[in-house]
Amino acid sequence: MRPQELLLLLLMLKWSLAHTEDPAFPHLGDSSQPLPRPCPWRCSCPRDDTVDCAGLDLRIFPDNITRAARHLSLQNNRLQELPYNELSRLSGLRTLDLHSNLITSEGLPDEAFESLSQLENFYVAHNKLSVAPQFLPRSLRVADLAANEVVEIFPLTFGEKPALRSVYLHNNRLRNTGLPPNTFNGSEAITTLSLSSNQLSYLPPSLPASLERLHLQNNLISKVPRGALSLQTHLRELYLQHNQLTDSGLDATTFSKLSSLEYLDLSHNQLATVPEGLPGTLTILHLGRNCIRHVEAVRLHKARGLRYLLLQHNKLGASSLPKGTLRPLRALHTLHLYGNKLERVPPALPRHLQALVMPHNRVAALGARDLVSARALAELNLAYNSLASAHVHPSTFRRLRALRSLDLAGNQLTRLPEGLPASLRSLRLQRNQLRTLEPEQLAGLNKLRELNLAHNRLRVGNIGPGTWHELQALKVLDLSHNELSFVPPDLPEALEELHLQANRISHVGPEAFLSTPHLRALFLRANRLHMTSIAAEALQGLTHLRVVDTAENPEQVLVQLPRRGKEPSALEGGERGVGGQVALA
Template structure:
């Protein structure tokens, strides 16, 4: 009984479903409640029949190439036909859709819209023609007086004339981006009383006339990625967002922004600006963001608005932060000067920036952080000094940073300063709210930082959650780190050269007992030395694996490991890594043989053992003394020697290439000279058709003996006679 009831229910549902789509055209997936949905159905023409009560049609992603006039659909309000193969909109194609409000014909191949192509669309408010091949606007919009949104981006329009939008005074959003527009008439937007968003980005516009706007509501004007050489003027006072990035503007004058008093965002990034007049931004009292990145500026402009909140001057040529740059009671919260050439930050450079929260000085040439540099920044929360050649942090350099919570000092190249000179104090004591410290790849600074903690455990920093010590060539870590940072969550130790002796037993114990602290970001910390535990994870070692290796034994082990390597290579084709070039050993052929024999000793595996030796000028005649010197070489000296040898070989290789290029140039020059002489010697030649042809624009003739010769130029015969 239950089975019969289930079959009956299925049958009733099938009947109801087929009844709902009984009038649906072929190829359409749904046709009910006034909606006709046929996306991706492979249609080549409009589906038929279309129910007369349809108010929504979706024909996206088909192969329809012609509309052939839409049938009478008095209730149709939305018509979507993007991603088809339409090429032409003919007059009267939409006469049957008098109630249409939204028309989407984007991503077709439309190249022509006839004068009355949109006839009957008096109520349409949105037309999207993006991604077509339209070359001009002309009179195609004369029958759409209620149009509010017009999208004509990604077409091939070249000119905007005075009468293109003559009948469209209701347009609020006009998108003409990614076209080929080179000329715009000054009165093209004169009749657009309701215009709010004007987008003309990505067009080859080099200059603009004084544009006339009747709209008092225009808030966005986008001229980015054009080829403008000057700032377009006569913008309405209502403008709040003005985008001029990626152009060819070289200077900002006093009166470029005089009329725009409500401006909030001004983008001038990616231009060629090298001059900004003193009062260029003086009238922009409401300006909140100013983008000047990637220009040719050598100084920070003065006279900036007092209410400015964000200032970006990245990737310029600024060399100095001058004193008293900003106005008193400045509201600036974010200042970015990344990738400039700043060498010095004066004590009063950041004065009056009491509200500054983010300061980015990454990638500059700062070598000294002086006393009181950041004293006037009580609200600073993020400070970035990464990638600077800072040699000294003076005592009191970080005074006044009570609100700082993120400090980044990665890639600090302070190798020329000793660790006792680069840092003069425990700077963490001046930052009570600090949570993150980034010292990645700052070898000298990190060692000075840890030396301070190794000597004193008086202070604890409970707010610090993350310390990044990656890639700092660390061989050990003071045990006081665990007590100084009691609430730490991340202590990153990737890429260091840890020596696992008894001094690191505490780290292994901490790793095995904690579940809240992470010690790596990508690779777990491993031992580099001693050899017995090389490459093994610290957390997986047993306490007996941590042994104190005597210093001399440790040096000898490192010397043997770095100077002898097994090379899996046939003896006949193997080459010693330290075989000197012929240019250095031509005077001592006997020694060459000895060196080659001593440096290519057969190994037990059938290969050769390669021994890296000091340069020849450092070798002595006493072999025992050489061995003693080799044992006394430190790891850094061996590394420097190998680097010098590689550099020498590289230079020799470049010199050989240069000599080959010069030789090739000489050969080419000789060939060219021979060709020139050969060409000058030629007088007449026969072309493919058997006709006589002369070189150097001379005509051929046959002399008395029947030989083909060239005619002499006028006057040459007279000169020859005169010579005779």
């Protein structure tokens, strides 16, 4: 090659290197652009400081992780151990996520954490750890060791961590012997501690005074030692449900120092009385599923800010809530009493009470003044009691002008109650013994949207003319499981959902739904319909109809669907189908 040709070739090569970008090495030849950092095979590195190797079914710790990594995600793999030499060189890590692997305590070397002096977030939940790491960095803020097999915590696992705020140890095998008294010494910023679903038999001592949320549910706790909660003045939520607490396991000072407590859950224990010393800051008190037979007013005296009191499934009887018991609870919003043995509505209900829920009791009568003090009630549930129409006073509901939902299902009513307030949106009367409906009984209920009369003894001939006239807002009407022989006439115009299943209907005439043009769902299942029982014109005006259910009749029923402009129906030909349940597209 002549010298001129060689010089020309060298110039062309230099120009090519200066102007060509290699896809793997952009700006090759441009020394002003930094080279990209290597990323482990199959992992992703969305930022220079982030390495994401989650969900790759890895069995071996990935190599080639950059020392610049601050956030390393290895969750949802099959790792059994972490090599000390690989982990210790990542001294700048802030987040290490090992959630959902197969890591054992032997596979998590304590020495590795000596180099991770900047680690803030450590997630190793859902692994196979039997003991906690003996040493975790002082810089730690969040530690999640939940759902392992941990039986022992060491003093420096969580101790001497001034920045530590959240510790999750639920779903392990911890006993009190596995938690040394100095477990949290020097860690005075912890706000959340979860020890639920372990094997603790009493409340651990020396808990951080900084706690705001403490989860101890699903243990074997039978006692809270005196003074165990005396320093936790910031505690707002305390969960002790599903334990073995009895009255002797608590005393008058157990909760009295918790001056910030708002939520206390003691449900599913063995308490016979409401605990003493409840703080005035308490908003929600859950005492359901205990053995409480009597509620003393003095126990509720200081809890004047209580808004939700849950006493369901206890052993409350006729004299368990004497007059005046609930009077101190001036802010009470909701009272749950279902599943007890109460024979009457508690007297002198708080005036601002908005929800009284007491189905499955033994209430047999409602007097004129039983609810007079609770005029703010918006929800009243007395389902599955022993109410008979003769023992429901005509004025019982008259003054409840804010009542929106009334549930009287599963009683022994033979007629609708009188004096129902015009504010009602939902009225549930299923599973009674109603035989007749008269216009006067539903008069004024022009805001009612849902009426359930299923499982009664109604016949069309016993539904008075004009009964539905004032139900101008009714959207859902359930008349299933009655004794109707045909579709009741003059149903409310606003009706969208009509349940007529399990009656005695054998024929649906062409004018059956003229008054309900907005009907969307029609249920005629389990009647006495035959193939041609539904008149061809019966459904044609129902342009909003989407569901027609005619299953479980003596024969498959021919259904002529309404025309919807130029749109074809879901059935071939757009007009006819044999039900079954027909759902229009």
